[in-house]
Amino acid sequence: MQRVSPAIARRSGNGPKSIVDCGSFATLAKRAGVLEALDRALRQTLPSPLREQVRFADLRNSRLVFLASSPAWATRLRLMQTQILAAAHAIGTSASSVTVKVVPQPPLVIEPERSKPLSPAAAAHLQATAASLSDPELRDLFLGLASLAESADSKAKNRD
Secondary structure, eight states: OOOOOHHHHSOOSSSOOOHHHHOOHHHHHHHHHHHHHHHHHHHTTSOHHHHTTEEEEEEETTEEEEEESSHHHHHHHHHTHHHHHHHHHHTTOOOOEEEEEEOOOOOOOOOOOOOOOOOHHHHHHHHHHHHHOOOHHHHHHHHHHHHHHHHHHHHHHHHO
16 A cells, blocks of 8 residues: 655645644734734724624635624625725735625523522411412412422432
């Protein structure tokens, strides 16, 4: 079997680079700082709702690359290409075009709020209130709540 040299095995084109090709950490940090400064400067020129929905990603081959959260925001950004390029030239960036890629935001995972079990004292107050009520339907509701408090308390004891 013929061995392929590492230089040939590496991809030549788009896609992730080998860690060897990326340079030192200081070089990467400097590049990240430059891109962050460009992001802030270019997005400041955008109207408020659009500014929150797009992010500057890279300056590659005289092309400003933006990421948009949806196709609608990408279209709005593309319509502002002339203003974006003018702003880029004003801050000394040599860019000739704008590319927008749609990268949907990951859905926010909202954890349900854990309900805290009612204390035995709360259950006792609910039972006392139920005993003082003349309406049987309302009394049953209070007693039902009191029984939930007691079962929630017993569940907590079983977990410990």
